[in-house]
Amino acid sequence: xxxxxxxxxxxxxxxxxxxxxxxxxxxxxxxxxxxxxxxxxxxxxxxxxxxxxxxxxxxxxxxxxxxxxxxxxxxxxxxxxxxxxxxxxxxxxxxxxxxxxxxxxxxxxxxxxxxxxxxxxxxxxxxxxxxxxxxxxxxxxxxxxxxxxxxxxxxxxxxxxxxxxxxxxxxxxxxxxxxxxxxxxxxxxxxxxxxxxxxxxxxxxxxxxxxxxxxxxxxxxxxxxxxxxxxxxxxxxxxxxxxxxxxxxxxxxxxxxxxxxxxxxxxxxxxxxxxxxxxxxxxxxxxxxxxxxxxxxxxxxxxxxxxxxxxxxxxxxxxxxxxxxxxxxxxxxxxxxxxxxxxxxxxxxxxxxxxxxxxxxxxxxxxxxxxxxxxxxxxxxxxxxxxxxxxxxxxxxxxxxxxxxxxxxxxxxxxxxxxxxxxxxxxxxxxxxxxxxxxxx
Amino acid sequence: xxxxxxxxxxxxxxxxxxxxxxxxxxxxxxxxxxxxxxxxxxxxxxxxxxxxxxxxxxxxxxxxxxxxxxxxxxxxxxxxxxxxxxxxxxxxxxxxxxxx
Numbered sequence: 001x002x003x004x005x006x007x008x009x010x011x012x013x014x015x016x017x018x019x020x021x022x023x024x025x026x027x028x029x030x031x032x033x034x035x036x037x038x039x040x041x042x043x044x045x046x047x048x049x050x051x052x053x054x055x056x057x058x059x060x061x062x063x064x065x066x067x068x069x070x071x072x073x074x075x076x077x078x079x080x081x082x083x084x085x086x087x088x089x090x091x092x093x094x095x096x097x098x099x100x101x102x103x104x105x106x107x108x109x110x111x112x113x114x115x116x117x118x119x120x121x122x123x124x125x126x127x128x129x130x131x132x133x134x135x136x137x138x139x140x141x142x143x144x145x146x147x148x149x150x151x152x153x154x155x156x157x158x159x160x161x162x163x164x165x166x167x168x169x170x171x172x173x174x175x176x177x178x179x180x181x182x183x184x185x186x187x188x189x190x191x192x193x194x195x196x197x198x199x200x201x202x203x204x205x206x207x208x209x210x211x212x213x214x215x216x217x218x219x220x221x222x223x224x225x226x227x228x229x230x231x232x233x234x235x236x237x238x239x240x241x242x243x244x245x246x247x248x249x250x251x252x253x254x255x256x257x258x259x260x261x262x263x264x265x266x267x268x269x270x271x272x273x274x275x276x277x278x279x280x281x282x283x284x285x286x287x288x289x290x291x292x293x294x295x296x297x298x299x300x301x302x303x304x305x306x307x308x309x310x311x312x313x314x315x316x317x318x319x320x321x322x323x324x325x326x327x328x329x330x331x332x333x334x335x336x337x338x339x340x341x342x343x344x345x346x347x348x349x350x351x352x353x354x355x356x357x358x359x360x361x362x363x364x365x366x367x368x369x370x371x372x373x374x375x376x377x378x379x380x381x382x383x384x385x386x387x388x389x390x391x392x393x394x395x396x397x398x399x400x401x402x403x404x405x406x407x408x409x410x411x412x413x414x415x416x417x418x419x420x421x422x423x424x425x426x427x428x429x430x431x432x433x434x435x436x437x438x439x440x441x
Numbered sequence: 442x443x444x445x446x447x448x449x450x451x452x453x454x455x456x457x458x459x460x461x462x463x464x465x466x467x468x469x470x471x472x473x474x475x476x477x478x479x480x481x482x483x484x485x486x487x488x489x490x491x492x493x494x495x496x497x498x499x500x501x502x503x504x505x506x507x508x509x510x511x512x513x514x515x516x517x518x519x520x521x522x523x524x525x526x527x528x529x530x531x532x533x534x535x536x537x538x539x540x541x
Contacts, residue, residue, distance in 0.1 A: 054474060
């Protein structure tokens with residue numbers, strides 16, 4: 001949705017707009033803090049946390065309420081290093097203490113209802129928050145019912161580990177308990193999905209652990225996509241160099257066009273349209289869509305009702321006013337990465353802070369992605385892209401030469417990947433310069 | 442020639458958006474925040490990626506141009522440098538130089 005000047009004035013929260021805002025938010029009962037426009041943020045991942053922190057820096061009078069069910073932040077990026085045994089869960093887990101101080105209200109709760117007409121959000125704890133702007137940064141919802149047999153009971157044995165946390169820790173334990181000579185079966189969902197290179201990095205990381213601890217073991221990758229969907233030449237080179245890929249003795253067996261249709265925990269078997277594959281450890285990432293909260297707000301309008309279309313300049317939903325969608329839930333040209341979630345959080349904070357100050361939106365926003373993948377063998381590589389608003393295409397696209405991947409894996413890029421992780425965590429959560437990071441490369 | 446005009450226009454847009462002289466250049470501030478997921482909050486980095494806070498503006502602009510034309514070898518920075526205009530290099534340089 002493009003705002004013309006009249007719309008802009010109507011929705012402006014400039015000096016004259018504040019009185020209107022106070023009137024709109026008259027039914028609010030629970031928010032304390034700053035007197036400006038009420039902004040309710042759902043989800044304190046890379047998108048929601050970065051948004052909240054930057055909005056308070058750039059529009060200090062905004063009243064920011066951040067609702068997040070988890071007690072601590074656990075990072076999906078870098079979580080594959082836990083599967084490799086390089087890091088422990090505590091190395092990728094960080095406190096919300098600093099973020100709590102940055103916002104007006106930090107609410108440890110789960111959102112159960114959203115009324116986009118009355119502009120209110122209700123939580124499981126029974127609290128209702130009024131909003132002028134609602135920001136949904138809930139990540140993804142996993143669709144277990146799209147895989148036959150992947151019910152609550154099966155989920156006790158088959159991990160997805162596509163939301164970092166207890167799932168990651170359990171999958172690591174399963175890999176540790178697997179005998180040498182065992183088979184690890186893992187899956188890759190159909191695009192678009194969270195973290196395009198993540199599954200292939202996972203294969204590297206688990207292979208690096210097997211190579212060192214149980215070298216007779218195998219990894220079977222069941223990929224719903226026809227081919228490796230991200231950084232293909234770099235992953236093929238890494239698998240070849242480190243894990244014998246392309247030889248009879250390859251540790252990694254890649255099978256494209258093989259989307260898991262069913263799991264059978266008793267037989268420890270995954271079935272695709274072509275194969276029934278048995279494994280000692282099974283790791284199925286089911287199909288996914290925009291987070292549950294996007295369903296509650298009625299903003300899953302795109303891609304068969306799975307993802308949320310947005311206006312690139314504000315991240316406002318194209319179907320519901322005053323609802324903005326960040327990170328993995330949004331349907332955009334951007335990959336669903338931590339860097340993008342963090343960056344789009346700032347982009348939305350920038351747009352709203354300009355609007356609250358009575359200024360027009362930036363007509364030519366710039367946003368970037370930098371995404372590293374580790375091999376588990378002391379090296380890493382990247383994809384990096386700059387996206388700019390293109391008026392003719394009404395979209396954000398990379399300018400010439402502003403998109404590409406590494407020429408080769410390197411130790412230098414592993415050092416950069418480790419530094420990236422620390423910096424994106426610090427930037428997202430407001431961790432101080434003195435914070436003691438323990439994650440290793 | 443066209444590229445030069447585009448760059449000049451981008452500079453004007455940047456000035457227009459930044460508003461009154463002496464006010465904070467909010468567009469530069471946002472673009473600088475784009476850098477911080479790698480280079481650290483306020484351009485102060487943890488680890489191997491260099492900090493950007495307090496860099497001398499001429500040095501910053503020269504490095505960005507060198508990344509773009511390939512005269513300084515790079516991993517990710519060649520792609521990032523190709524995504525910004527010269528006027529944006531200048532605005533970013535000024536912003537990072539102002540951080541103590």
